[in-house]
Amino acid sequence: MEFKIALLPGDGIGPEIVTEAVKVLNVIAEKYSHTFTYETALVGACAIDATGNPYPDATHEVCTTSDAILFGAIGDPKYDNDPNAKVRPEQGLLRMRQSLGLFANLRPLAVFDSLIDRSPLKREIVQGADFVCVRELTGGLYFGKPQGRSEDGNTAYDTCVYTRVEVERILHLAFGIARNRRKKLTVVDKANVIATSRLWRQIAKEIAPQYPDIEMEFMFVDNAAMQIIQRPTYFDVIVTENLFGDILTDEASVISGSLGMLPSASVGAKVALFEPIHGSYPQAAGKNIANPMATILSAAMLLEHLELRKEGQAIRNAVNKAIEAGVLTEDLSSEGEAHSTTDVGNFIASNI
């Protein structure tokens, strides 16, 4: 089959990890007789430097004319350390999600047996953990207006807004995912304090009767933050709003041992986008030390989304082989045993 894949490497380690994922995709294409054509486009700080715009129209055009998007990461310290910068790389990410209608980010979290002892949590706590976080991506505090500063600069404000349509569509998606798993859905909110959370809770109660096979529960976000660490095996599918999901999924990444292991899919109205959950890890940029596995596993999710299931599984099997063989970057290795980003990519590609 033929597919066009948009490549958005972005900033920092983005180009290095996307290169390794493309290496793996090329082996898949050859082995399973597919044709993948790639078109690369700018997003984030590199796009600002080149065009002044963190999500140029040309990038949007490449995305909308592709079958799927593989994204690295954005972010650069020169913007992080300048609170007055008017144009920021993150605006590119938010604009991209909004203009592509990517309203849900799906973050599966499972434990790799041979990495259990790399988790800072005890083996008996993380063993068997296997859940999916469904994070709302285009609403809430990150997009609500007004947002800004008072004229004297001494007051800042953000606005959290959710509409019925936004809440309904993500809840239906989450119920559907739970239906194909262990049929348990935890709706995480702060309904004891926040009005938008109360709307989420009301709509979840209205929708639940359409999914009688799903056991739905509510959990306050502060409690969820604790339970994810204390009892990660308790969860099956978690659905939550943008800000809570952003924080909880980074927290949950410690269960698997490294942020560098976790892939994600952002889905919505049009084309879907696949990305590691981590950022641009600028300290590692150009050093060939970043873990490419989250991006390579994102490529596996991309193939599965295109209905290429055995191809996706072939990537997962090769990643497992690398883990079992100890072909790991420094985030998961003992001192002196680390492999480079390129080594890990080569090992996975040659084990497809």
Ligand SMILES: NC(=O)c1ccc[n+]([C@@H]2O[C@H](COP(=O)([O-])OP(=O)(O)OC[C@H]3O[C@@H](n4cnc5c(N)ncnc54)[C@H](O)[C@@H]3O)[C@@H](O)[C@H]2O)c1
């Ligand atoms: N989706 C995105 O593009 C995204 C997400 C989060 C942060 N950011 C941006 O990334 C920049 C850096 O942010 P940060 O330091 O908070 O987050 P980060 O995810 O880039 O890095 C945090 C830490 O996680 C570890 N890590 C992350 N990716 C890794 C990998 N592939 N291999 C090994 N270890 C890895 C490192 O220890 C690193 O110090 C900022 O500009 C931020 O805005 C972008």
